[in-house]
Amino acid sequence: MSPVTIPAEAQQAARSVRPTAIEAHMRYLADDKLKGRKPGTEGYELAAQYVEKQFKTLGFKPLGQRGTFRQLVPLRKAQVREDASTLALIQEGKEQLFTYGKNFILSPNFGQPVSDVSAPIVFVGFGVSAPELGYDDYAGIDVRGKVVACFNGAPAIFPSNQRAYTGSAKQEVAASRGAVGMITFSLPTDVQARIESNAPRNRQATYRWTNAQGKAQRTFPQLKVVALLGDSTARSLFGKAAKTFEEARVAANQSKPQAFPMNLVVRAHTETDLNDGLVGENIVGVLPGIDPTLKDEYVVYVSHLDHLGVGRPVKGDSIFNGAHDNASGVAINLEAARLFASLPQKPRRSIVFVAVTGEEMGLLGSDYFASNPTVPKAKIVANLCLDMPFFFHPLLDIVPYGSEHSSMKGAVEAAATFVGVKIAKDPIPEQAVFMRSDHFSFVRQGIPAIYIKSGSTTGDDRDGTKLNLAWRATIYHTPQDDMNQPFDWNAAGRHVQLQFLIGYLTAQANGRPVWNKADFFGTKFGPAATAKID
Incomplete structure (x- = not known):
């Protein structure tokens, strides 16, 4: 298979990434006034309005229900x-x-x-x-x-x-x-x-x-x-x-x-x-493609907008701001959306961005969208997810969860080469990361998906895996996941470039991504499995 090439206009767009924009998005979404963005609260509504405004400014079209950017997600609460x-x-x-x-x-x-x-x-x-x-x-x-x-x-x-x-x-x-x-x-x-x-x-x-x-x-x-x-x-x-x-x-x-x-x-x-009193909301926007045929196919980006709200105080703070989890993923995807909007010629396939609700409740918003998409499900060709990518050190290597299962590996490798990062193996397989974020909702529907996190290389004497595990042990799902953390904004910018280029190359390709032959997930959830069910 010949290596994937990146057109000059896509390279130019990728180089125009703005780390300061990522920081600005995060500072708003993780601000105390949003009170942790719990679904059904005023704070979540403020976050949703913010994402809607960004979509409108970038020229994305509403792809929710009834001509809006909103997709309602009916939820049932159960307590023993x-x-x-x-x-x-x-x-x-x-x-x-x-x-x-x-x-x-x-x-x-x-x-x-x-x-x-x-x-x-x-x-x-x-x-x-x-x-x-x-x-x-x-x-x-x-x-x-x-x-x-x-x-x-x-x-x-x-x-x-x-x-x-x-x-x-x-x-x-x-x-x-x-x-x-x-x-x-x-x-x-x-x-x-x-x-x-x-x-x-x-x-x-x-x-x-x-x-x-x-x-x-x-x-x-x-x-x-x-x-x-x-x-x-x-x-x-x-x-x-x-x-x-x-x-x-x-x-x-x-x-x-x-x-x-x-x-x-x-x-x-x-x-x-x-x-059954709670209704969540996904925020969905689309940048229409330009190919007469392929514009009716979709590359879907997803990141969860919700977090845990207000809870028991820890170290004097009760607001679970969710800066890294997952204002970071939303912010990076918003900047990737801007890169798509900046292209002189839009991609052949349509590009959909979804800020989903209820991830912290069990991937509920993404599972709802993947099961009830606002476009024909059979026309969704790929998913790219971002959730806590971990940019507390320079981005020198990445772990692209999912790339070993489908032909999307080629786009991942091309993007990694351009950005200048190496591809590493999963350093924490015991954490079951492949199952733990919104991309897996798309895998369940037979859609190839990619979920990128940083690797272990830091460029100095620190071990990135140890940093990651320490963060999970002390900061994860606590009020201390706020903006007072040592984020590396240039590393965040590289995540934007990867997200953008992988999706761009997928949108431009003649063929849609396919599961690898005899792949476990492709066999269980892919087209052949769907045909058996039907």
């Missing part, structure tokens, strides 16, 4: 009523009732306010079914009408992206096999997933978007109980099982599929408070 919800194990006629928050935590049922189940438990290893990866915990066992129990995570032998995806798809797999509930617990070494570590977060309200029929999406109401158990409580499940907890742990660590009855029954009662 802990005082009314119970879980007990029944073994040899004896019932053991557990304590909420100490022994177990329940997930809300988005389909009904009251959910009851009494059923036998079957252990299914990691709860993963991936025959294409040579692994299936469900092989040879019938779980219809039963509650499945499994470890959190996925087999270590899987590549990191596949491991992250299969680890997140357990409920869908269990429901498709006819299970009526799911119980999960962590391996002893997986301290981060333990109930003790996650109880505050897992006991908060959760949200899903609803379709035109009022059904909450990405939910499985047929699972009458979804529970997370503490470590000692999980071990008690194995008292009469064919294997001990330790034997099951060893098999899991060796990535060996396993399944067996646990010879006990779980009885659970879940009460859920449901509320």
Whole structure:
């Protein structure tokens, strides 16, 4: 394959990037007066108006609903009523009732306010079914009408992206096999997933978007109980099982599929408070393409506009400004939009920019747009996402998440060469970054996507990965993610150049991006998978 060339007019546009404009966008979006940009608040509305104004100034056309820049995202809030919800194990006629928050935590049922189940438990290893990866915990066992129990995570032998995806798809797999509930617990070494570590977060309200029929999406109401158990409580499940907890742990660590009855029954009662009062909004603008045919195809840029709002004070500050997360991504995409608008001749395909809502609630705004786009879904050829790109040091190398899965790798390499950055491997595969931002909503719809973050090289004696991990441990999702951080604005400008050039080259190409042959995500979500469903 011949290397991709960048036309002179695109090179000139890329060189006109303005780091000061990125800073200005961020300073407005992360200002205290926006109070953390939580969906449904005045602060989010101010942020939305700001993005709309930028689109209008640049000459982008409205691509929301009813001739506006807005796409409404209906959301359902669900909160478990802990005082009314119970879980007990029944073994040899004896019932053991557990304590909420100490022994177990329940997930809300988005389909009904009251959910009851009494059923036998079957252990299914990691709860993963991936025959294409040579692994299936469900092989040879019938779980219809039963509650499945499994470890959190996925087999270590899987590549990191596949491991992250299969680890997140357990409920869908269990429901498709006819299970009526799911119980999960962590391996002893997986301290981060333990109930003790996650109880505050897992006991908060959760949200899903609803379709035109009022059904909450990405939910499985047929699972009458979804529970997370503490470590000692999980071990008690194995008292009469064919294997001990330790034997099951060893098999899991060796990535060996396993399944067996646990010879006990779980009885659970879940009460859920449901509320459909919140409506989020995506902000959508388009720069129409000029090719008579290709202008009806779209390259979609996405970055999340929302953050966490106002919360419990930390170091005397209660406003979660979200400067890096993700005023930075919105600001960089806005400057990339300006580069597109500055071209003497617009791209062949149309360029769409979306500032999405509800990312912090679970990628809700991007999933809504990717599932219900304001252009024909089949005409979206590619997605570029930006979320916390990490520009606290010079940008000398990048990790282009997603490039190994599709033909977009060529555009990424050409852009990286022009900008003068090297392409590095993922230094933190355990963080499952490929699953953790809005590009994955497009992957789910079979659309190739790219999500770029900075690499580890800093040009001095600092280690970029250590800086990144330290930031995640001390600043991420705290009020200290504000504008009083040592941002490198030239590095941010290089991110703009990369975003612009990758999208430009994709918009100019004769053919649309394609998934690599036999790629895991292309096979699962791409055109062939869609054809099977239809």
